[in-house]
Every structure is written in C-alpha cells, then in structure tokens.
Amino acid sequence: MFYSAALQDHGLGHDPFKAIVTPRPIGWITAMSAAGEINLSPYSFFNAIHSKPNLVMFASEGKKDAIAFVEETGEFTCSLVTMALAQQMNQTSAPLPRGDSEYAHAGLEMAPSKFVRPPRVAGSPAALECKLVSIQQLADMDGAALPGFLAIGQVVGVFMDDAYVKNGRFDTAGAHPIARCGYADYAEVDHLFSIIRPSGAG
Numbered sequence: 001m002f003y004s005a006a007l008q009d010h011g012l013g014h015d016p017f018k019a020i021v022t023p024r025p026i027g028w029i030t031a032m033s034a035a036g037e038i039n040l041s042p043y044s045f046f047n048a049i050h051s052k053p054n055l056v057m058f059a060s061e062g063k064k065d066a067i068a069f070v071e072e073t074g075e076f077t078c079s080l081v082t083m084a085l086a087q088q089m090n091q092t093s094a095p096l097p098r099g100d101s102e103y104a105h106a107g108l109e110m111a112p113s114k115f116v117r118p119p120r121v122a123g124s125p126a127a128l129e130c131k132l133v134s135i136q137q138l139a140d141m142d143g144a145a146l147p148g149f150l151a152i153g154q155v156v157g158v159f160m161d162d163a164y165v166k167n168g169r170f171d172t173a174g175a176h177p178i179a180r181c182g183y184a185d186y187a188e189v190d191h192l193f194s195i196i197r198p199s200g201a202g
Helices: 065-073 081-089 102-106
Strands: 029-032 036-042 046-051 053-063 074-077 126-139 145-160 178-180 186-188
Touching: 029 046, 036 053, 036 065, 036 102, 036 186, 053 065, 053 102, 053 126, 065 126, 065 178, 074 145, 074 186, 081 102, 081 178
Parallel strands: none
Antiparallel strands: 029 036, 029 074, 046 053, 053 145, 074 126, 126 145, 178 186
C-alpha cells in the first residue's frame, strides 16, 4: 500500500508512522525549574546526534514542563529506561500539575548528579548529565511554526553502575533497556549481534 502523509488516506485505525520509525530509545528526562521544581518525563523522540562532543536531543510536542524547565536553567539529565523500570517510566508520563513530583508519583528515588543540578533516577544503571546547547521551535516544510520544540544538550557527565561495566564495555543487553515502538508497544533489548563495518567507514 501507499498513502499520502498529508491526507492520511491509509484507511488504517491508527497512523502507522510511529510503528515504522522504530524502535526509538527513550530519553527519561529530569529537568529543574528556576524555582527548584523537578520534572521527570519520558520522551521517545530522543536520540544521540553527535559523538565528539557527545550531543543528545529530545523533542516535545507542546511546550511541556521538561522543555520549559530546561529553558529556564539550561540543564537536564537522561536516565536509561530498563525493563525493570518500565512501569515506573510509564507512570511518569502522567499529566501531573506543574510542581507535583513524578518521582514520588512513580515511587522512584532521586540520585544527585555531579556536574548539573537536576538529579537522575537512582535505580537506572546509566545516566547522562547534560548542559543545554539550544532549544528550537519546529517548523514544517512551508516554514509554518509547529507546537513542537527540540532541545539539544551536550553531555558533560556520564554515570554507569559498575555492575554493568564488563570487559571495558557497558553491558547493554545485561541492562535490558527498553525502546518505544508503535501504538502501546515497547521492545526489550536482551541480546545483541555484531557486524564489523567496512574498512574506513568509521
């Protein structure tokens, strides 16, 4: 089949876009407001976008607390979401009133960061501490502004639980991270395979 993304004439019960762009890593973002309020929320429009220096991005449809808080203070953390934390992650997506704690709502503990003020999720095996590079409002191909915002952060600190560092590498499969798929679906990373890239490919 083929359909127009503008017309959405696919005849399906749901837009398949998010099921095609999959799996998507989940950025579990902790941000702090200028007043010291803490927000924890999961973003599946998240990824690493550069390695030297380490840059990550997350995008929000609507100017939610995470974007507003990062804009105010210029810092955030991103904690790895694992299978063991899947239900708590889901609870942190609840639309709580500004200032209410998603950490408390989901029964999570905070752990202090070293280089930024926002904390990380204490039970997560890895987390990135980030300083804001930019926030951009998104636009469509005609230049019309969209109610979407892209935050880019530079990683300034990395936490890894020593239990998941094996033979000089982070044990990704051992941590059992999860990723967002389409609809209400998620994927669990529990095994890996390796492919050697062609010579000179980086």
